[in-house]
Amino acid sequence: MTRQTTPTISxxxxxxxxxYNHSLSSYQPANSVTSSDLQATSTRLQTLLKMSFVKPDAAxxxxxxxxxxxxxxxSVNMTQASGSGHPTSSxxxxxxxxxxxFDEMRYSIEAPKHYAADRFILSKGHACPILYxxxxxxxxxxxxxxxxxxxxxxxxxxxxxxxxxxxxxxTGSLGQGVxxxxxxxxxxxxxxxASYRTYCVTGDGETAEGSIxxxxxxxxxxxxxxxxxxxxxxxxxQSQPASLEHDVETYRxxxxxxxxxxxxxxxxxxxxxxxxxxxxxxCKDKPTCLVAKTYKGRGFPNVEDLENWHGKALGDQAATAxxxxxxxxxxxxxxGVSPKPIADDAPKFDIPTIKxxxxxxxxxxxxxxxxxxxxxxxxxxxxxFERVIALDGDTKNSTFSLTYKKAFNDRYVECFxxxxxxxxxxxxxxxxxxxxxxxxxxxxxxxxxxxxxRMGAISQTQVNFVGSHAGCSIGEDGPSQMALExxxxxxxxxxxxxxxxxxxxxxxxxxxxxxxxKGLTFTRTSRPATPVIYSNEEVFEIGKxxxxxxxxxxxxxxxxxxxxxxxxxxxxxxLKAEGVNIRVVDPFTLKPIDKELLTSCAxxxxxxxxxxxxxxxxxxxxxxxxxxxxxxxxxxVKRLFVTGIPRSGxxxxxxxxxxxxxxxxxxxxxxxx
Numbered sequence: 001m002t003r004q005t006t007p008t009i010s011x012x013x014x015x016x017x018x019x020y021n022h023s024l025s026s027y028q029p030a031n032s033v034t035s036s037d038l039q040a041t042s043t044r045l046q047t048l049l050k051m052s053f054v055k056p057d058a059a060x061x062x063x064x065x066x067x068x069x070x071x072x073x074x075s076v077n078m079t080q081a082s083g084s085g086h087p088t089s090s091x092x093x094x095x096x097x098x099x100x101x102f103d104e105m106r107y108s109i110e111a112p113k114h115y116a117a118d119r120f121i122l123s124k125g126h127a128c129p130i131l132y133x134x135x136x137x138x139x140x141x142x143x144x145x146x147x148x149x150x151x152x153x154x155x156x157x158x159x160x161x162x163x164x165x166x167x168x169x170x171t172g173s174l175g176q177g178v179x180x181x182x183x184x185x186x187x188x189x190x191x192x193x194a195s196y197r198t199y200c201v202t203g204d205g206e207t208a209e210g211s212i213x214x215x216x217x218x219x220x221x222x223x224x225x226x227x228x229x230x231x232x233x234x235x236x237x238q239s240q241p242a243s244l245e246h247d248v249e250t251y252r253x254x255x256x257x258x259x260x261x262x263x264x265x266x267x268x269x270x271x272x273x274x275x276x277x278x279x280x281x282x283c284k285d286k287p288t289c290l291v292a293k294t295y296k297g298r299g300f301p302n303v304e305d306l307e308n309w310h311g312k313a314l315g316d317q318a319a320t321a322x323x324x325x326x327x328x329x330x331x332x333x334x335x336g337v338s339p340k341p342i343a344d345d346a347p348k349f350d351i352p353t354i355k356x357x358x359x360x361x362x363x364x365x366x367x368x369x370x371x372x373x374x375x376x377x378x379x380x381x382x383x384x385f386e387r388v389i390a391l392d393g394d395t396k397n398s399t400f401s402l403t404y405k406k407a408f409n410d411r412y413v414e415c416f417x418x419x420x421x422x423x424x425x426x427x428x429x430x431x432x433x434x435x436x437x438x439x440x441x442x443x444x445x446x447x448x449x450x451x452x453x454r455m456g457a458i459s460q461t462q463v464n465f466v467g468s469h470a471g472c473s474i475g476e477d478g479p480s481q482m483a484l485e486x487x488x489x490x491x492x493x494x495x496x497x498x499x500x501x502x503x504x505x506x507x508x509x510x511x512x513x514x515x516x517x518k519g520l521t522f523t524r525t526s527r528p529a530t531p532v533i534y535s536n537e538e539v540f541e542i543g544k545x546x547x548x549x550x551x552x553x554x555x556x557x558x559x560x561x562x563x564x565x566x567x568x569x570x571x572x573x574x575l576k577a578e579g580v581n582i583r584v585v586d587p588f589t590l591k592p593i594d595k596e597l598l599t600s601c602a603x604x605x606x607x608x609x610x611x612x613x614x615x616x617x618x619x620x621x622x623x624x625x626x627x628x629x630x631x632x633x634x635x636x637v638k639r640l641f642v643t644g645i646p647r648s649g650x651x652x653x654x655x656x657x658x659x660x661x662x663x664x665x666x667x668x669x670x671x672x673x
Contacts, residue, residue: 123177183428488619
């Protein structure tokens with residue numbers, strides 16, 4: 001497959017330039033006009049006029065209005081039944097959701113996650129009652145099912161999660177949906193090359209999140225004209241009005257400045273919303289943002305546009321609200337609207353078990369940096385399966401994802417310096433089992449995207465994160481670049497597998513295992529070159545460590561990983577020369593950790609264990625080992641870790657200064673015997 005040429009941001013030459021509201025009459029050419037400009041403008045206008053919006057008949061418009069009111073009633077009823085929820089945030093989006101689900105989007109009730117269907121993300125996840133109501137009106141959920149909202153035995157949770165078969169990703173931690181939607185749209189345009197479109201509804205308050213604007217820049221740069229964002233500008237936040245309230249022009253200007261086709265629309269006027277969606281389809285090479293002016297609690301007397309109604313069931317106002325909504329419904333019976341058929345033009349495939357195209361090929365003792373091996377291993381996976389996709393944040397020449405870009409440029413996505421967006425886009429690319437995704441950057445920089453990563457786990461994503469430049473061993477770059485808390489972060493992620501390969505062979509196998517793991521993974525790669533200690537035929541498994549040095553007379557077990565495994569082997573040589581034998585263990589994965597191996601080694605060495613790690617004391621290898629051995633009596637675990645915030649300097653010198661070098665291991669072993 002060949003991706004389109006890397007795009008550049010365009011403002012004046014797009015067919016959608018000047019479409020700032022829902023009317024073609026607002027089209028304005030550039031201020032400085034040449035004859036060629038006029039000709040281009042004329043051509044664009046002629047194209048647009050040929051495809052001009054045809055006003056739906058009155059019956060269709062009324063049906064969409066009726067559905068919106070029915071969904072409002074569902075939102076009130078389900079939040080009343082649960083005693084909590086967000087009916088007012090749902091009410092502001094009712095007409096938007098009605099137009100999306102019952103006129104605009106192509107999807108299937110029988111296969112809600114069909115590979116070729118349109119995608120929908122409710123970024124303002126607290127408004128999920130309106131989403132559940134839409135699926136009810138579509139025929140997937142029953143009214144009785146809606147009344148189980150927020151019950152412990154119901155899949156209708158307080159915010160969307162993929163426990164529901166029509167939800168792609170968990171939302172509710174605000175500001176993340178646009179990145180995920182951008183990843184889906186990128187997949188549709190450049191990888192699937194299909195006609196499905198991606199829609200995302202976000203709240204006005206969450207546009208204060210910087211991740212929204214990281215995603216906005218990404219979507220504009222890649223000209224994702226198959227992406228439509230709807231900002232539900234209902235004026236009110238949780239505890240006070242949003243900063244811009246109803247200043248929709250400023251919202252429009254902001255998205256316009258980011259290179260979007262920004263359209264102001266009355267979010268409660270179904271005709272104007274449909275027209276805006278129509279105009280979005282006409283726009284080429286730009287994503288579209290509908291800045292929808294709405295009112296929180298729309299249609300609820302004594303509640304609409306009033307503060308202090310966020311996140312509350314309507315209580316004694318519920319009956320009045322329902323009566324008001326019912327009074328506006330013309331057709332009380334079934335609406336009879338079915339989704340538009342899916343354009344089945346996306347490739348259909350199943351992700352296979354992916355193998356390295358060739359096995360590792362290294363010489364014992366050769367020194368190779370595992371960060372370099374990552375790029376080589378990724379190429380081998382890409383040779384085996386064409387839907388292996390690599391993302392990076394302008395660190396590709398350091399993480400060595402550049403190797404993959406050179407081999408498969410059409411399967412590499414540059415996300416620039418926007419780590420939250422890298423993670424969100426990666427999650428979007430992985431949705432619906434479309435791609436095997438690897439996201440790489442310096443391990444330290446993933447910490448700013450912890451929320452995206454934890455939401456990825458709730459989303460049941462299968463994205464693989466690879467962090468290089470870990471620990472004080474990176475040297476002169478200094479502490480801002482040193483990941484010393486990365487394992488503490490990733491080990492807390494539910495279901496995540498955490499790899500720490502110590503040599504080239506184990507690194508290739510770690511990347512291969514990660515590609516096939518059913519869940520989120522993190523692999524820590526090292527900047528310093530480490531010696532090859534495993535044969536090319538060595539077999540690795542998740543949760544299974546290796547004993548790399550042992551004898552019948554071992555006095556202490558020493559556990560090291562990555563750069564500290566080499567230090568442990570140096571210490572073993574020093575101690576052996578003094579007549580002391582130690583057992584050296586490589587855990588390979590910190591999560592899950594090989595409890596059985598650690599226990600057997602601890603018992604074989606009289607319960608004496610030393611753990612050494614290029615990480616802070618909290619949350620890393622030492623705590624993983626101590627936790628695994630915590631139920632064993634007579635075991636003493638002595639831990640060596642980076643003490644204090646490091647400084648710049650040669651990596652080997654820093655390991656010595658901060659207590660994790662071979663000499664410190666020797667001292668620790670002697671203190672136990």
